[in-house]
Amino acid sequence: MTILRKQYGATNRFYWTTRHFVWLVPLIDLVILVGLAAVLGIVARLGRRWGQEWTFRAVGGLALLPPLLAGFPGIYASAGLLLTTGIAWRLTPVLSRRPAAVRRLVRVGLPLLAAAVLALGASLASLDWLEARREWTSPLPSPGSPNVLLIVLDTVGADHLNLYGYQRPTGRTLAELARRSIWFREARAASSWTLLSHASMFTGRWPHELSAGWMSPLDGAHRTVAEYLRSRGYATAGFVGNLQYCGWDSGLARGFTTYRDHPFLRLADLRASVLVDRITTGALAIQYYAEKFTVFDGIGAAVRPFWQKFLYDQKRAEVVHHEFLEWLDHDRDPNRPFFGFLNLFDAHSPYELRPAGIHRFGARPRNQHEEDLLAQWLGEFLGAPSDRLVPPFRDRYDDCVADLDEQLGWLIDQLDRRGVLEQTWIIITSDHGESFGEHPGVFFHGRSLYRTELHVPLLIVPPVPHFSPRVVNEPVSLRDLAATIVDLASLGATSPIPGTSLARIGNGPAPAPVLSEVIPNRLSNENPSEWLRKTRWPSAALTEGDWTYIRSGKAAREELYRIREDPGERQNLASEPTLQPVLLRLGAELDRLSNGALTPDHFPP
Ligand SMILES: [Zn+2]
Known part of the structure; x- marks a missing residue:
């Protein structure tokens, strides 16, 4: 479901997690659900009559939750759980009337799912092997070619x-x-x-x-x-x-x-499982309120290092x-x-x-x-x-x-x-x-x-x-x-790579133009984050000789600094009458380099 959302959804184009998530996530979810089923199973033994159906309902509700949350990330976990529990509630009596069909479903479905997970893992491994093989078998460059290490x-x-x-x-x-x-x-x-x-x-x-x-x-x-x-x-x-x-x-x-x-298997990557992620979010909220009302002060301090490792490792x-x-x-x-x-x-x-x-x-x-x-x-x-x-x-x-x-x-x-x-x-x-x-x-x-x-x-x-x-x-x-x-x-x-080799500067070509840009998030309108909205307007800076020229924001505010005399960029010289020709020249150069792509009109509000 996560893979489908990434391919077809408009936002969140990153996974932010290990590429092994394709087989890790089902495995983690399975461990959680089996653990829960075991606990509920024990409870069910104690209250025989109602126990089995309750176990089905609880585990069924939780099992349906991850695909729902992955498919509709905007939904609250609690609302999602209510919905899936409702579905499980209605399904359980229907299914319990057909025990043979349920058993068949489990017998066929489980091996199929396990095979799918294995196949996904194996396909990752074989892709890696194919890439490596292509490298081993490609012709060698001319003898004496140096290594290059970029740090x-x-x-x-x-x-x-x-x-x-x-x-x-x-x-x-x-x-x-x-x-x-x-x-x-x-x-x-x-x-x-x-x-x-x-x-x-x-x-x-x-x-x-x-x-x-x-x-x-x-x-x-x-x-x-x-x-x-x-x-x-x-x-x-x-x-x-x-x-x-x-x-x-x-x-x-x-x-x-x-x-x-x-x-491999970094603790923080467990959050790739939507179930783990929502459980974590809930636990964090509980901890937040516990600390806010200074209940459990000591516990908060004790679990903080664990959270740090889990969330920001x-x-x-x-x-x-x-x-x-x-x-x-x-x-x-x-x-x-x-x-x-x-x-x-x-x-x-x-x-x-x-x-x-x-x-x-x-x-x-x-x-x-x-x-x-x-x-x-x-x-x-x-x-x-x-x-x-x-x-x-x-x-x-x-x-x-x-x-x-x-x-x-x-x-x-x-x-x-x-x-x-x-x-x-x-x-x-x-x-x-x-x-x-x-x-x-x-x-x-x-x-x-x-x-x-x-x-x-x-x-x-x-x-x-x-x-x-x-x-x-x-x-x-x-x-x-x-x-x-x-x-x-x-x-x-x-x-075919454009640009000028910096290793040759001073021995031939003059330095190329120096442009720096912050491009607004191309998906900003679909993303509710305040921080991303703040970066919506394009900014560009051009450094040439003694000057740095910056044009930024919705109003295309201009700034001009003399690099050597004012490296801290404290004194904006853009409104200096004698420097208008410099400002105009750098502005035109910026437009030429960026092909007009950095004017605010280019990005509708
Ligand atoms: Zn960085």
């Missing part, structure tokens, strides 16, 4: 790294690597949130050319860099920590023969690193160069340091009140927190950034020990930064196009030991990473 430090803004002038030592590894890299001082993401930014990096297309949105995955209209490299004999493998917007159903996995996203960089190293050591074809992609999610909200991480910045110990306020802030989808809370949140974020940098250092060390660095180009960047109220009311990421969210680290680390380091001061766009990756793999000449 995305999700949510790590350049302005929070000491390499880019931040006062806290948050990025020692990056600073060290920059000494032997092509180091880009003004790299900008093509969007300020995960999926659009990655989708642009993978296809070489601007966000407005892509299908990806808050509620819609990247479709197959444009070739990805992984697809192209695989077609030219590369082994391709992705390992991601961001399970929301980098999972298998985001469209980013296309072209990767190996793609590790949801860890995060896939840490250390897990991603181990998956990657394991693939490197055991699963890949050593004769074939690889294109690897890692997405490390540890710096993303809720800015939770891994247990082994070190608190470096801000006051300690962290108190429960602060934790609760942070959870509330995140739960309410990130309106402005009170001024008092911003510094502790920033401390937590910086802690996570520094810890992620340390883990990156560990990974580089591991690659060095394996001799991989000698044949590998490593690109280290981020998909976007994070705002902490530097502009009034602007927090988190994905809704603005200010520098806090677009200015990202970018290093191209060459294979050791050769190479002379270089610094690129001109603004560049991560949209050109796809062309860069293809160029580093020496496949640029015949590549």
Whole structure:
């Protein structure tokens, strides 16, 4: 039912769960129902006369509930249960008059269902095997072709790294690597949130050319860099920590023969079962009221860690690193160069340091009140927190950034020990930064196009030991990473991927235009969430030479900043009479680049 809804429903185009849900969910539901039937069966034994029919009714009502809720997600669980219990109530006497027919139905139906579940599981496994086989048997690229490894430090803004002038030592590894890299001082993401930014990096297309949105995955209209490299004999493998917007159903996995996203049997994935999800929601509501009226205070505190793990379990960089190293050591074809992609999610909200991480910045110990306020802030989808809370949140974020940098250092060390660095180009960047109220009311990421969210680290680390380091001061766009990756793999000449190789900047071509966009959710009118409605109007930013020009919102408000003199974008120069020619030129350039797709008229209210 969930699969049908995804195919034909207008909203919720993501599953947000492991691709194994097709066989896991029926299994989980079966375990719940059998458990319940067992309990009711015992009760039935005690009250013989009425027991059996009551058991049928209760279990029947629950068994009918998951397909109903999956088919009609808008329905309240309690109303749904009432309806299905009603149906079971009427059906039970009819069925109990025909015990032989019921037995036959169970005898035929159960094996059929079990076979369907097995077939679904087996089809997933065989699809994986076929993909792998296609890779093993494809012709090898020319000898000496290097590996390319793309590492995305999700949510790590350049302005929070000491390499880019931040006062806290948050990025020692990056600073060290920059000494032997092509180091880009003004790299900008093509969007300020995960999926659009990655989708642009993978296809070489601007966000407005892509299908990806808050509620819609990247479709197959444009070739990805992984697809192209695989077609030219590369082994391709992705390992991601961001399970929301980098999972298998985001469209980013296309072209990767190996793609590790949801860890197998993660506790949080049990919510793929609509039954588990609705039971959880009910339990959460009960806990909320219990805590609100300060009944069970101690119990609330005791179960909170369990809920955290169940609801928001995060896939840490250390897990991603181990998956990657394991693939490197055991699963890949050593004769074939690889294109690897890692997405490390540890710096993303809720800015939770891994247990082994070190608190470096801000006051300690962290108190429960602060934790609760942070959870509330995140739960309410990130309106402005009170001024008092911003510094502790920033401390937590910086802690996570520094810890992620340390883990990156560990990974580089591991690659060095394996001799991989000698044949590998490593690109280290981020998909976007994070705002902490530097502009009034602007927090988190994905809704603005200010520098806090677009200015990202970018290093191209060459294979050791050769190479002379270089610094690129001109603004560049991560949209050109796809062309860069293809160029580093020496496949640029015949590549269908658009863009300019960033590895050649300073040695030939001038930097290409730098456009960043937040595209309104294409399904926003059908989605009731206030947060999504706020992002309905398109915004675009163009950085060129010394200038950043931003056009945003329904009224197409214009902003103009001088990058070098005013990196914090505090003084909007758009109404400066002497700068009108600059404003006009950048506005026209923006329209040309985006083909007029970013004017508010393009999106009806
Ligand atoms: Zn992200």
